[in-house]
Amino acid sequence: MNKDQTGLDFTESEIKSYCIYLLVRREHSQKELLNKSLAKGFEKDQVLTVIKALVLEGWQSDFRYAECYARYRIQKGYGPIWINYELKKNGITGFNLDDVVLKTVGTWIDLLERVYTKKYGHNSFLNRNELAKRSRFLMQRGFSCAMISTFFDHLNIKL
Numbered sequence: 001m002n003k004d005q006t007g008l009d010f011t012e013s014e015i016k017s018y019c020i021y022l023l024v025r026r027e028h029s030q031k032e033l034l035n036k037s038l039a040k041g042f043e044k045d046q047v048l049t050v051i052k053a054l055v056l057e058g059w060q061s062d063f064r065y066a067e068c069y070a071r072y073r074i075q076k077g078y079g080p081i082w083i084n085y086e087l088k089k090n091g092i093t094g095f096n097l098d099d100v101v102l103k104t105v106g107t108w109i110d111l112l113e114r115v116y117t118k119k120y121g122h123n124s125f126l127n128r129n130e131l132a133k134r135s136r137f138l139m140q141r142g143f144s145c146a147m148i149s150t151f152f153d154h155l156n157i158k159l
Contacts, residue, residue, distance in 0.1 A: 015042050015050045020059060027065040030055070031091030066095040074104045077115040082142025112143055112151045126157060 018040060019033050028036070030051050037047040054060040066087055073083045080097050087095055105111045120134060131152075138148045 012046055012050055015046055016054070018042070019047075019050055019054055023054070023059055027068045028060065029062050029065045029090045029092055030060065032065075033060065062092055063095075065090075066092045067100055070095070070097055070100040071104055074101055074111060077111065077118070077141060079111070079138070079142030079144070079147070080108065081144060085142070108143070108147055109151055109154060112138065112147060113155070115141060116151070116155075122155075131157070 015037060018037060022028050022033060022036060033051055033054075034044070034047055037050075038044060051060065069087060069090070069092075070083050073086065074097075080101075083097055084095075087093070101108055101111060105114065116134070116138065119137065126134070135145075135148050135152075138151075139145070143151075
């Protein structure tokens, strides 16, 4: 048992209640649940036991978390590099984003076009500086150089 600031012991049911409280509000990865529970002052071994039980009971799923997070970020206009980085930071590796983007917007090129036209409209003749500026914007959103190049070819953007 772990003690809080008042000297009371934490039980696994209190840890489970806290984790379920977090999961009811939104999906969380196992790593997020662990970090938030540790910050609350719970003991790591007890938290890991509770998280394993929540996974077995279906309350927590890293796949469900990854899918929700990816869908949210795709809708906000972020690319695969950015999303994979954020998922990895939250303990998720090896998640296939292509299925989520297919269900959400179609293809990565479709998403690139949506993000690009929202910011810049349709202008097919650009100078080198403007093209570089727009490419940097798309790279900061998490799209690869190859995707951006293919996208500019798709739009027939020329110097």
